[in-house]
Amino acid sequence: xxxxxxxxxxxxxxxxxxxxxxxxxxxxxxxxxxxxxxxxxxxxxxxxxxxxxxxxxxxxxxxxxxxxxxxxxxxxxxxxxxxxxxxxxxxxxxxxxxxxxxxxxxxxxxxxxxxx
Amino acid sequence: xxxxxxxxxxxxxxxxxxxxxxxxxxxxxxxxxxxxxxxxxxxxxxxxxxxxxxxxxxxxxxxxxxxxxxxxxxxxxxxxxxxxxxxxxxxxxxxxxxxxxxxxxxxxxxxxxxx
Numbered sequence: 290x291x292x293x294x295x296x297x298x299x300x301x302x303x304x305x306x307x308x309x310x311x312x313x314x315x316x317x318x319x320x321x322x323x324x325x326x327x328x329x330x331x332x333x334x335x336x337x338x339x340x341x342x343x344x345x346x347x348x349x350x351x352x353x354x355x356x357x358x359x360x361x362x363x364x365x366x367x368x369x370x371x372x373x374x375x376x377x378x379x380x381x382x383x384x385x386x387x388x389x390x391x392x393x394x395x396x397x398x399x400x401x402x403x404x405x
Numbered sequence: 406x407x408x409x410x411x412x413x414x415x416x417x418x419x420x421x422x423x424x425x426x427x428x429x430x431x432x433x434x435x436x437x438x439x440x441x442x443x444x445x446x447x448x449x450x451x452x453x454x455x456x457x458x459x460x461x462x463x464x465x466x467x468x469x470x471x472x473x474x475x476x477x478x479x480x481x482x483x484x485x486x487x488x489x490x491x492x493x494x495x496x497x498x499x500x501x502x503x504x505x506x507x508x509x510x511x512x513x514x515x516x517x518x519x520x
Contacts (some may be wrong), residue, residue: 320506331409331493331510332448346508380447384506393438394506396448 293397301403307369310400314383324380327375412509418484428494436497441455484518
């Protein structure tokens with residue numbers, strides 16, 4: 290079974306530039322998450338989608354971050370304009386909502402962002 | 406606000422020894438997860454603990470959950486070098502009537518196993 294796919298794996302930009310990350314979840318997984326992991330810390334939830342609707346975006350800095358999940362499959366996370374403190378790994382995860390193991394998240398390898 | 410604290414944050418062990426990592430959390434939850442992360446890699450699911458008293462074992466790792474004490478433990482038996490990694494516990498912040506998966510992670514425990 291293919292896992293969660295993310296791209297790009299690495300991105301270096303200057304502050305005030307924009308960047309976009311893409312995620313393709315495990316086939317059939319209805320729920321998709323974006324987490325931010327700053328070096329030396331545990332991941333922090335940014336946004337949760339159920340199919341193509343937003344379940345929780347309370348921790349998403351909406352003045353600069355946006356995310357969408359068109360057609361309930363792939364998702365993109367955009368940062369515009371980027372700040373130095375946005376340097377982190379952006380992890381996409383998916384889960385089979387409603388199954389016995391609902392809530393178990395499967396993570397992609399992440400997109401590492403460096404803002405200079 | 407849910408807080409999750411792990412200790413120790415750094416653990417250096419000799420091969421063959423036993424040790425326990427502790428995960429305390431601040432509000433009621435009955436779903437707790439343990440993940441492993443190797444340097445530069447993503448998170449690998451180790452255990453899903455779904456109820457009070459749940460105990461799961463896989464190889465040299467055993468996890469347990471006490472929801473009354475708001476405590477989970479990850480016990481390592483006879484450590485080997487391959488277990489060197491960062492271990493995270495995560496607590497589900499689920500809201501009634503919605504799907505699960507809003508996880509709050511601990512800071513992580515960096516485990517190094519020496520020969």
